[in-house]
Amino acid sequence: MRLKGLELYTDHPEAEFVASGHRACQGCAEILALRMALKVFGKDTIMAMATGCMEIISTPLPTTNWEIPWIHVAFENAAAVASGIESAIRILQEKKKIERKDIHVIAVAGDGGTSDIGMQALSGALERGHKFTYICLDNEAYMNTGIQRSSSTPYGAMTTTSPPGKKSIGQSTWKKDMAKIAAAHNIPYVATACPSYPFDLFSKIKKARSVNGPSYIHILSVCPTGWRIPADLAIEYGKLAVRTGVFPLYEVEDSRYKITYSPEPLRPVQDYLKGQGRFRHLKDEDIELIQKRITAQWEELKYLCSLK
Amino acid sequence: MSIKKGIEVSIAASIAAKLARVEVIAAYPITPQTHIVEHLSELVANGELEAIYINVESEHSAMSACCGASAAGARTFTSTSAQGLELMHEILFIASGMRLPIVMATVNRALSSPLSIWGDHSDIMAARDTGWIMLFCENGQEVVDSIIMAFKIAEHRNVLLPVMVNLDGFSLSHVIEPIEFPSQKDVDSFLPPYKPLYSLHPDRPVTMGAYGMPEIYTEAKYAQEMALINSKDTIIGVMKEFGDKFGRHYKPVETHNTENTDFAFICLGSTNENIATAIDELKSYGKEAGLIKLRLFRPFPKDELLSALKDKKRIAVIERAMPAGAANGPLYNEIASLIYNNRLDITLENYIVGLGGRDVHPEYFIDIFDKKITFKTDKNYTVIGVRE
Incomplete structure (x- = not known):
């Protein structure tokens, strides 16, 4: 494994497309994930970004941190904007108005911009078969507006709109499984990734870039600010999410599921939950319930991977 | 060709x-x-x-x-x-x-x-x-x-x-x-x-x-x-x-039969054709009414509109939208502001017609000209043909 990783490391381009000086919080794994992804996507990339953390930390007029063409239109429509760009590039190349070369369009949004308000536009774009990659940077709540819950917030988590209280456990619903929803569109490539596993992330971006059709990458992006953890533990918590089975790393290539990194035997979810301020209020029986769910989900994923 | x-x-x-x-x-x-x-x-x-x-x-x-x-x-x-x-x-x-x-x-x-x-x-x-x-x-x-x-x-x-x-x-x-x-x-x-x-x-x-x-x-x-x-x-x-x-000439504001009359309608869109029909009929009775058509609505063609209406004494603004609690219809409000800002002495009337596809008859405009449809000043506008 080490050697394979090293090969990838020497393979991956050194180019940077995120300029320094952005305003992301200390320990933000979201900008880290995006920086890694852009290295692989490379220079010939056009990015459509939804409103959210990454947009707001990068582009106060008249400055920018993006060294590739970048557009922000609104919150819920990154996939639709990307559809328009992809179509425009295609027709302009067909009409020989611009040079024919392999330009890749990506749409980037947070978990709210993907699994809540942007779901319809995303589903439409995936169904239409545009050749583009959609990246969901999932930090499990509306962090940009002050840590409000989204449908991607995990069960039990404290957010400012899912506060625990006498009559509330915190987030009372289970995390929406966006990667599976994307996979249900039967697109060529779907994957989950986490910047705590950079080589896994690199190889998935590479695949997403190369398939002929839509691809979807769901990246768990640890948010120290919203998760109430020390900034220097962002990478560690990403690893814990994977090793406990809370966030499995897998890919769905032509509708075939494959776990790309097996953390078995899974560590107890307690290890992941305990240090995070957002789960501090959980009782043993709550954690037990979460453990049951996570174990069942892991088993289900293994079953899906066993299907030929 | x-x-x-x-x-x-x-x-x-x-x-x-x-x-x-x-x-x-x-x-x-x-x-x-x-x-x-x-x-x-x-x-x-x-x-x-x-x-x-x-x-x-x-x-x-x-x-x-x-x-x-x-x-x-x-x-x-x-x-x-x-x-x-x-x-x-x-x-x-x-x-x-x-x-x-x-x-x-x-x-x-x-x-x-x-x-x-x-x-x-x-x-x-x-x-x-x-x-x-x-x-x-x-x-x-x-x-x-x-x-x-x-x-x-x-x-x-x-x-x-x-x-x-x-x-x-x-x-x-x-x-x-x-x-x-x-x-x-x-x-x-x-x-x-x-x-x-x-x-x-x-x-x-x-x-x-x-x-x-x-x-x-x-x-x-x-x-x-x-x-x-x-x-x-x-x-x-x-x-x-x-x-x-x-060979087809357009202007931001177009007029029809406005030369010899101090009365004009102002309207947007295809209703202008119904109004023009009414104007022709009025003409056959020896009555003169004008029509000011806004081809351009944004940017609001203030100067062109002003030169079209400045000599008028009475203007009926015809609109196809409810004011929704506003003092008047949106088009009227902008024309009223133009008239006020230029201190013109023009009587303005506001008529709402043709909502939700309701037919707009040329007779309406003949009746407006003849003041047979009364302009309800207490309501600021009149909704033509509404069953109250």
Whole structure:
């Protein structure tokens, strides 16, 4: 494994497309994930970004941190904007108005911009078969507006709109499984990734870039600010999410599921939950319930991977 | 060589978009816009129009995809009506704020609730302050000519703003009219291919859609406002160039029979034809009424309107939208402000007609002229034909 990783490391381009000086919080794994992804996507990339953390930390007029063409239109429509760009590039190349070369369009949004308000536009774009990659940077709540819950917030988590209280456990619903929803569109490539596993992330971006059709990458992006953890533990918590089975790393290539990194035997979810301020209020029986769910989900994923 | 033929106005609108050689169309079907997008997708499917037709899943995504396509440098077209226009409302502001020269045929229709697929201006009046240039059409010929002119206006380096071409649902969109189509060659020489000032391309990376902090937002919006106001000169220039080339002359404000009378109607869209019919009938009784037609609604053509109405003593503003609790209809309010600012002594009356596709009879306008329909000053406006 080490050697394979090293090969990838020497393979991956050194180019940077995120300029320094952005305003992301200390320990933000979201900008880290995006920086890694852009290295692989490379220079010939056009990015459509939804409103959210990454947009707001990068582009106060008249400055920018993006060294590739970048557009922000609104919150819920990154996939639709990307559809328009992809179509425009295609027709302009067909009409020989611009040079024919392999330009890749990506749409980037947070978990709210993907699994809540942007779901319809995303589903439409995936169904239409545009050749583009959609990246969901999932930090499990509306962090940009002050840590409000989204449908991607995990069960039990404290957010400012899912506060625990006498009559509330915190987030009372289970995390929406966006990667599976994307996979249900039967697109060529779907994957989950986490910047705590950079080589896994690199190889998935590479695949997403190369398939002929839509691809979807769901990246768990640890948010120290919203998760109430020390900034220097962002990478560690990403690893814990994977090793406990809370966030499995897998890919769905032509509708075939494959776990790309097996953390078995899974560590107890307690290890992941305990240090995070957002789960501090959980009782043993709550954690037990979460453990049951996570174990069942892991088993289900293994079953899906066993299907030929 | 131009060709004249009897054709449904919606089909004619899509042919105009084809003549303009649109490159990306992103649209979602809604009555009464459907015939426009159906025919466009047919033209693309048959290879008669070299363009990509994106079958988006909503009007919100239609306008969003148009923003992406236009930002990437493609000549971009869409069309919608009523609820669709409202669903894309958020993105209308962004399209104009980002200075994207998208052209949209807006087939004006009533807004729900109650649901009505029929024509009025409640949709466009709810979208009038979105920063778009807005043209209104009286007949099918104007629709065709306006769509061709719209791209030239929108893409002009001094403008770079989206343009809406408004046509009334059913009463204009679904009628068959004799329409003259300019030849492709002539349109090509009038409207050269779109060359964007900036576009999304890896060889020349740009950031589009950055956010404005309080210290810059006002300046950004002011610059946009100036561009919209100043676009009038380009609009007049394009209308003149079009007239010189194709022989059909347009102006931001057009008048009919206003010379020998101190009374005039002011109205938008196809209702102007009904009013003109009434004016002709009045003439046969020896009565003179004038008509002031707003072809251009945004930017509001103040100077042109002022010179058309300054000698009048009585003006009836005819509107197809409910004031929704405002003092008057939206068109009336703007005309009243113009009259007040210029201290003109004109009696203004406000009539609401044709809501949700209700027939608009020429007799209404004869009765308004003869003061047989009373103007309800206690209500500020009169809704003609309403059963109270």
